[in-house]
Amino acid sequence: MSTPPSAPAWRVLLGHLRPCGRELAAGGVLGLLSGAAGLALPLVVARLVDDLGAGRPVTTPLLLMGLLVVVSAVLAPLGEYLLRRAGETVVRTARRRLIAHLLRLRITALDAAEPGDLMSRVTADTVLLRQLATDSLVGAVTGGALLIATATVMAVLDPVLFAVTAAMLALALVVIRVVMPKVNRASGDTQEHVGRMGAALERALGALRTVKASGAEHREEAAIGAAADDTWRASVRAAKWLAIGGSVAESTIQLAFFVVLIVGGARVASGAIEVGGLIAFLMYVYYLVPSVHSLVGAVSQYQIGAAAISRIRQAEQLPAEPAGPPAPLPAPGAQPAAVEFDGVHFRYSPELTPVHGGLTFRVPAGGTTAFVGLSGAGKTTLFSLIERFYEPTAGRILLDGADVRTLPLAALRAAIGYVEQDSPVLSGTLRDNLLFGQPDATDDDLREVLRTTRLTDLVARLPQGLDTAVGHRGVKLSGGERQRVAIARSLLRRPRLLLLDEATSQLDAANEAALRDTVADVARSTTVLVVAHRLSTVTLADRIFVIDGGTVRAAGNHSDLVGTDPLYAELAATQFLAPAS
Secondary structure, eight states, rough: OOOOOTOHHHHHHHHHHGHHHHHHHHHHHHHHHHHHHHHHHHHHHHHHHHHHHTOOHHEEEHHHHHHHHHHHHHHHHHHHHHHHHHHHHHHHHHHHHHHHHHHOOOOOHHTTHHHHHHIIIIIIIHHHHHIIIIIIIHHHHHHHHHHHHHHHHHHOOOOOHHHHHHHHHHHHHHHHHHHHHHHHHHHHHHHHHHHHHHHHHHHHHHHHHHHHHTTTTTHHHHHHHHHHHHHHHHHHHHHHHHHHHHHHHHHHHHHHHHHHHHHHHHHHHSEEEEEHHHHHHHHHHHHHHHHHHHHHHHHHHHHHHHHHHHHHHHHHSSSSSSOOOOOOOOOTTOOOOOEEEEEEEEESSSSOOOOOEEEEEOSSSEEEEEEEEEETTSSHHHHHHHTTSSSSSSSEETTTTTEEEOOOOHHHTTTEEEETOOOOOSBBBBHHHTTSOOOOHHHHHHHHHHHHHHHHHHHHHHHGGGSOOGGGGGGGHHHHHHHHHHHHHHHTOOOOOEESSTTTTTTOHHHHHHHHHHHHHHHTEEEEEEOOOOOOTTTTTTEEEEEEETTEEEEOOHHHHHHOHHHHHHHSGGGGGGOOO
């Protein structure tokens, strides 16, 4: 489904409705048939009253009334079920589509967004599509059709009384036309504030230890509570205008009933209509109530749903990477990759200073290459550029001589193993995390990588071994354990290029020494790039690049650089490149 960014809400909604169009149509038809049975009932009542007054048999009217009641009682709930089922299908379709888009967002778009707000668009805004589909669209069609049918029958019964009723309804429509735009604005504000509240809560819960350690619970509670208060105020405004609209519609019907009763009584007295006709007309006046309510509700839900659709469309228009099938991982024994930066310039946004200004270097296939430099020199950023999380503003990044921008994203990332600086571990079991990048790994592969990363003892200690839950963001593991899990996860992918960003920063001396041996072994068949601050890690690299001011200021091995580059010598002599202890 593809709609222009400026498409109106109803057009976007129709796109969401296509998968369940038959259910909606069937539910709407059943609703119309149930309504038609209800419309016929006053006519049968009028005949019953007239037959009773004339002393005629009433068996036929009674049987017809019973049949109409049964038909309405059967068709109404069945139609309601089909409509509700279709509404849930609309919500599911919208959620799946939005989730697929959000998981493919470009990192630049995610950097500018609030995760909590994006989550509220998936969880809260999509729910409003259900009301928009069933109450607004179908309600408008069925309510409008029944209103027209009711009005037609009323006009046939007595044009004078119909004119009185129509005048009352026209007054109600004028008031509702004034009220509905205010509902739209208040509903839009409500959804925006819900998103901000979710973002504020996600921010606090994501750093709850920092909140507690800083004694900031009361301040965060006040900030999130203020967002909740803003949501409440906007919701109350919407409720106020909805109540006004509903009250006007209800009062108009009641006023119409009394006016029709007075005028109709006079017409009965003059002999213009029969008593049965007046009773039938009065019943139709009350039959207008659900139709008018349905239309008012449809307009109200449309205003609310339009605000939700706008927020969903905003999320769907965020820049995303192209979707495509997953690429196969490198086969065992695949050749290591060569990497080259050719005059790469990069800045995170136009208003910020450049991170790289003509960064140029070449890393041959195989071996270990370390990147060192002051904090903020752009070492981690170059890994993000290799993974194409960001795109350079100028220059080229080559993998085996091919510009990475010409390679399919899935194929590029399948060749790379990336251990991030904070070594994220996902909620789930230890096995889930290890197999996250290679779900088809064999038990032998798993055992080997556990041995290599020294996780065997951890698995033995856990109550359920590999099937033990590690908690939200791996909270049940230590920092060093999370780091080793992240490394094991990458090694299972058999990468041709392994990126290690501070991969040993939280390891003790024994585990770091073991991992250094592992990296040295992996480097025989894989190209390993390391961002490191520990001297013990840097000295074992085959080549070292010193990054400063967004460029390579020096390159060589440890012994060469200590004597030739003052910055490297200073880093090696300070705790910035401190030996492991």
